[in-house]
Amino acid sequence: MLRLNYHDAGWLTPYALHACYAGLAASLSADDPLWLVIARADRGHIALGASQYADAELDLGYCRMRGIPVVQRALGGGTVWVDRDQLCVFFLWPRHAAPRTHADLFDECLALLAAAFAQIGLQTMRIGGQDLWCGGRKLLGSGAATIGHTMVFGASLLERFAADSFAACVHSPSQGFSEWLRDALAAGMTDLSSLGQAESTPALVDALRASCAARWDVDASSPDKLQRAAMFEAECELREPLELGGRRLVRGGIKINRETYLLEDAAAPWLRLLWQSGRLRRAACADPEADLLLQDCLDMPWDGSLLFDRAASHDLAESAVRTLAQRIDALCATLPSAA
CATH class of the missing domain: 3.30.390 (Enolase-like; domain 1)
Known part of the structure; x- marks a missing residue:
């Protein structure tokens, strides 16, 4: 049976959060064990998708004024808000065990997460290949990337989604756009609190680990010295100035859900x-x-x-x-x- 290392990274700064999976993935060899890493951000921040431009997507003046970090994550997808009321989950698949394509990676990881939600009584539906919905609204989105020899999947378990905090950071061509954005986020997104499961995150993690244990030999683990060095290097890269001057990922606006x-x-x-x-x-x-x-x-x-x-x-x-x-x-x- 293949081995999966489980690591609870605890509370991390926004840069360290995104460096923990990116650096660890870069340090893994093709035949290393799989990893499941969970972590929380110690403050609210914006995570840009790998192909996005901060000045096109965000009100950078507002972010600077409020001291909100903007991090260009390694994973694909759109702009997301990450804060203390989310548990971030990352699966790292070295090449020897990795799915054949990113589509297969989403199949594998979202099935595990859907099974975990079902264990706490939430029936989810897969929408658009990368999202899980519950009650007609988006509960979980995900992204992926290949870093070195490793396929990486990332998602956040939303305990409470701070729609107003996110909307305030988004570049809005008008006040009306900003107001409609808040309305659309409220209508299109949901979270564990709204679903009556505000305190269910520990049970979700237990269910996810149980689902993993049915497939792999799961061991609690921590990154070694070389892996921590790679994580530090990744954090230094994330702190470099953001690339500016591009266009929005969605022409003229923003994706609310699929x-x-x-x-x-x-x-x-x-x-x-x-x-x-x-x-x-x-x-x-x-x-x-x-x-x-x-x-x-x-x-x-x-x-x-x-x-x-x-x-x-x-x-x-x-x-x-x-x-x-x-x-x-x-x-x-x-x-x-x-x-």
């Missing part, structure tokens, strides 16, 4: 959309006539003809309807369509 995106085109007249599963769930425009037309298109499957089909009863020129449709398509063309 189905929901908040978007804004700030060019006059401004246009703001809440896109969900191929439909406009909420929309607004500074042009009153365009705004009325948008309200007539809410909750309908979006296609290129929808605006034109609904425009007959509105006092809007065909050229204006065409421009509005083009602006919407420019924002939404790459987003998931209705199931």
Whole structure:
């Protein structure tokens, strides 16, 4: 039976938190044991995805004013808020035991986490390949990367999700965008506290370890001297200045969950959309006539003809309807369509 080293890293600074799995992964050889690492951040911070740009995604002036660290993590995905009310979970799979692809890695790790949630009475559903949902809202998101000889999976168990703290850090083109973001996060995310399981994290960890013990020989362990040195080196790299000057990961906005995106085109007249599963769930425009037309298109499957089909009863020129449709398509063309 393969061996899995279990390590509770305890409370860590934001930089040390993300260095603990990145440095450990970089130090492992191809035939080392697997690792399960759990840890908590000692303060709230922003963790940027590996391919994101801080100045495009965040209000860096606000983050500096509030003393909120911004860390560019090694794992992929979007911007996330991490604080003391989350338990971070990382699986490290050296090459000899690693799944064939990142998709297989998500299959393996999310199945273990879903089984742990089930042990405390929470039935979750896998959505979009990387998320677990409960009660129609996102409970857990995850990310992955290959570092050295090791595949890494990371996720956070949300005891309480600080939606307002996260929203305040996000770059918002307008006050309305910021208000809609708070509303969308409240509607699209959930946590253990909201589900009546605020004190269930220890039981979740026990259930996760039990699921692992059914597959591997689990030993409590700590990184050795060389591994700790690699973690320190990774922390030094994370503290280097962030790369700036790029574009947002989601054009014009931010991903709320696998189905929901908040978007804004700030060019006059401004246009703001809440896109969900191929439909406009909420929309607004500074042009009153365009705004009325948008309200007539809410909750309908979006296609290129929808605006034109609904425009007959509105006092809007065909050229204006065409421009509005083009602006919407420019924002939404790459987003998931209705199931």
